[in-house]
Amino acid sequence: MAYRSTPRTEATRLAHRERLLGAARELLAEGGYAAASIAALADRAQVATGSVYNHFSSKQELLAAVFRHVAGHELAAVREAVEAGSGAGQQVRALVEVFSYRALRTPRTAWALLAxxxxxxxxQERLTYRRGYHALAESVVAAGVATGELPDQNPRLSAAAVIGAVSEALLGPLSPVGERTDPGPVVEGITTLCLRAVGAPPADPAGP
Known part of the structure; x- marks a missing residue:
């Protein structure tokens, strides 16, 4: 007779899986992927090392699941801020500022997500994550062009340039071997560059 899980055993299995994912998120924030060894994960989650493989076939599968969860949470926060903005200028500023400030508040996690x-x-999860930001930025630019707030341009190309500029500009401040700096001037500089790049009018700062 084939084994059938009960609601209780399924709840226990899901609880163990969430414990492992939580442990991986903590280790990622502390030391990046190198810190998230199977032994360290099991120790942090307080489970047997072998039990990790009852939930994930490999360390890579576990880390991909963690990446998907963390990146999805970040993208949702940025999307919410963008949708709250009025007009292309405010929305571009919201996208850049919220993305940047959130990254700079958790530099080790952001470095793991980006670089x-x-x-x-x-x-592969990282590529999916980037496509989500590109699509969000493209929709903002396309809407701005349609209303006449932004000059005529290729929204897809502009979106890729904006997201690329934000990501590249943050690499220095986020690097584990880089110097920590005041995030305000960094974020404002990146935001000003991106607004000028798409031809957006000045907008009030969204803040950290």
Whole structure:
């Protein structure tokens, strides 16, 4: 007779899985992917090392699940801020500022999401994460062009340039070996550059 899980055993399984994901998120924030070894994960989650493989076939699969969760949470926060803005200028500013301030508040996690060398399985999640930001920025630029607030341009190309500029400009401040700086001037500089790039009028700062 095939084994059938009960509601209780399924709840226990999901609780163990969430505990492992939580442990991985903590380790990622503390030391990046290198800190998230199977032994460290099991120790942090207070489970047997072998039990990790009852939930994930490999460390890479576990880290990909963590990446998907953390990146999805960040993208949702940025999207919410953008949708609250009125007009292309405010929305571009919201996108850049919220993305940047959130990254600078959790630099080790942001570095892992943006730049740390990763396994191909995690890199695939990173590409999905980037496409989400590109699509969000493209929709803002396209709407701005349609209303005449922004000059005529290729929304897809402009969106890629904006997201690329934000990501590249943050690499220095986020680097584990870089110097920590006051985030205000950094974010305002990136925001000003992006607003000028798409031809947006000045907008009130969204704040951290």
């Amino acid at each position: 740390e060398p990763v396994d191909p399985l995690v890199e």
